[in-house]
Ligand code: C2E
Ligand code: MG
């Protein structure tokens with residue numbers, strides 16, 4: 001770097017003086033060499049030695065001088081004489097620095113000299129600004145020692161100063177770089193960082209102007225990044241320029257992906273097309289280099305402009321690559337910050353805003369609407385049967401569907417609207433800037449529903465998806481986001497309730513229902529806390545032997561006012577609230593305990609079957625809970641059967657089969673409840689480790705009148721036989737049903753024909 005600095009100084013404005021220095025040095029060293037050879041030709045005498053010493057001192061480019069107690073020059077070497085503006089030493093002698101330089105500059109130096117004289121102690125290696133600038137800021141490293149006479153009394157000082165401007169400059173550059181890196185670390189806005197970077201380089205290279213251009217997102221244009229010193233009109237004209245093989249220095253550097261050095265803008269073919277435009281600005285040379293990411297991706301360009309024709313010095317080249325490097329780090333860092341920021345606020349799959357961003361924006365959207373007297377519509381949207389698509393066509397297809405749906409929705413809304421993915425297949429649509437009239441809201445949302453419902457091809461299959469929406473309008477249905485979301489949820493609940501594939505606008509009735517639901521949730525919670533549940537048992541009988549071989553445990557709620565409440569009411573509520581988990585645990589433990597108690601009472605051992613809900617089945621430690629229930633009750637695993645539904649298994653077939661195998665390993669039996677009502681594929685059935693299918697009551701109930709039901713029931717029975725799975729018919733009430741089942745080969749039945757669900761005591765009596 002030092003070498004480069006020397007060279008650049010020779011080439012810059014300050015170079016005339018330096019050139020003289022060099023000439024003088026060359027001449028002096030030639031003289032010195034001549035003198036030395038002359039002296040060694042014969043024995044040197046004192047005078048020779050004195051002359052030799054003087055010549056040597058004059059040969060040195062450092063300043064060497066002595067001053068008296070008043071600061072008057074006593075003697076000085078040639079460099080000191082010349083740089084103080086004299087030709088002859090005699091002209092300098094007797095003068096003080098005050099005679100030569102402005103007093104405010106001299107003060108500090110005079111003070112240090114006084115200190116040396118007063119204390120008699122030398123000062124070594126002190127850094128100070130030089131009086132003589134030579135066209136650039138100069139720094140000296142100075143040492144001063146007391147000058148003493150033969151008696152040892154201080155009679156002045158001797159000073160030696162060396163020019164350390166190069167080192168200072170390099171130091172300043174390093175400090176500048178450190179500061180720039182600090183700015184990057186502090187995430188300073190890019191423009192501020194660029195300005196700082198360019199100003200540092202411009203301070204280092206007087207007369208040179210820096211510019212940073214950034215690659216546009218489409219990768220085809222350059223946009224102004226920063227150019228604090230460049231003419232504004234010139235800068236503006238460069239902004240947005242398309243990169244290409246003949247687009248000035250920067251456009252070409254970006255195009256070629258390599259530095260482009262133009263020594264003379266006015267004659268270089270790369271600038272040919274714009275030369276008349278550039279001419280008045282006076283820029284003559286432009287040296288540009290690509291800014292790249294760590295991986296080498298093009299990010300922009302860094303350029304230096306000079307008003308003089310020429311190539312960059314080695315130092316300037318170094319500055320350019322240093323600046324491009326730092327700019328690259330800063331841009332890359334900003335881009336990754338932006339990516340992180342984006343990821344925190346968007347859904348990775350669809351690119352839609354996520355719940356976090358929605359929460360940030362919704363309040364201000366409402367506030368704006370309030371101020372403008374406008375309306376805002378908020379819709380919850382849920383795809384119908386998304387799980388089914390996910391399970392049957394695979395997650396890949398499911399992801400593709402979500403992306404497709406997102407794109408279709410986006411195509412239906414305006415820029416100011418917002419579509420948010422809140423999870424799984426659930427979205428929020430926020431329509432803003434609406435006139436206060438909800439008619440338009442439903443029609444716009446219906447457009448979205450129609451768009452989603454259009455046929456599509458997924459994994460090579462063409463299909464159609466539908467969705468359900470719950471819609472609220474601000475200000476009619478709520479004032480705050482929380483209120484609106486809760487009401488949209490209630491409307492969505494209604495949409496699902498009436499059979500999906502529809503849109504429900506919130507109304508007061510829904511609010512009432514939602515409120516009631518809330519009350520019922522609370523009531524159920526209390527029931528759990530108070531232990532108001534009990535189990536009834538419904539026997540299962542083999543028609544051939546007439547033996548009761550099992551009993552299904554069925555949940556009942558002993559309500560303080562309403563009496564016995566059926567599970568049809570309890571279970572959905574419990575599933576909604578998650579209370580199904582503690583309730584289900586209780587059922588499992590109670591059924592095991594009861595069965596063991598019957599056995600201990602000496603009754604013939606039977607299997608007790610327990611219904612399992614999807615939510616329970618998905619619990620992480622579900623298998624170990626079953627194991628624990630068996631252990632605590634002391635019931636052998638073979639006396640416990642768990643009833644799973646097809647839909648439970650189909651929610652995640654792979655995971656379900658794995659759990660089923662774990663349960664099987666415990667020795668517990670598994671049955672598929674309500675068989676025939678779900679979607680389980682017959683091929684998958686083979687891989688389920690189940691012992692029993694329970695034919696759903698709905699097929700049995702119209703036997704023998706309904707031919708279809710007879711056919712289905714018959715088919716399930718023969719399917720079970722082929723797969724060597726046991727089969728039992730549920731809801732058997734009549735002799736005619738029994739006759740049909742028996743004839744079809746199904747000998748196990750459960751239903752009122754045998755017994756209604758009864759209390760444990762009643763079941764014990766039946767067993768006995
Ligand atoms: P499920 O497992 O299919 O239970 C059979 C249901 O059919 C019982 O209704 C039973 O009383 C009824 N039933 C049995 N035989 C006949 C008949 O001949 N005719 C008619 N009309 N009905 C009959 P219940 O007790 O109301 O249970 C309804 C559903 O609630 C059960 O259907 C089961 O899915 C669920 N459930 C019951 N207890 C629990 C439980 O502890 N946990 C879970 N997760 N679900 C339960
Ligand atoms: Mg059941």
Ligand code: MG
Pocket residue numbers: 673674694696697730
């Ligand atoms: Mg059933």
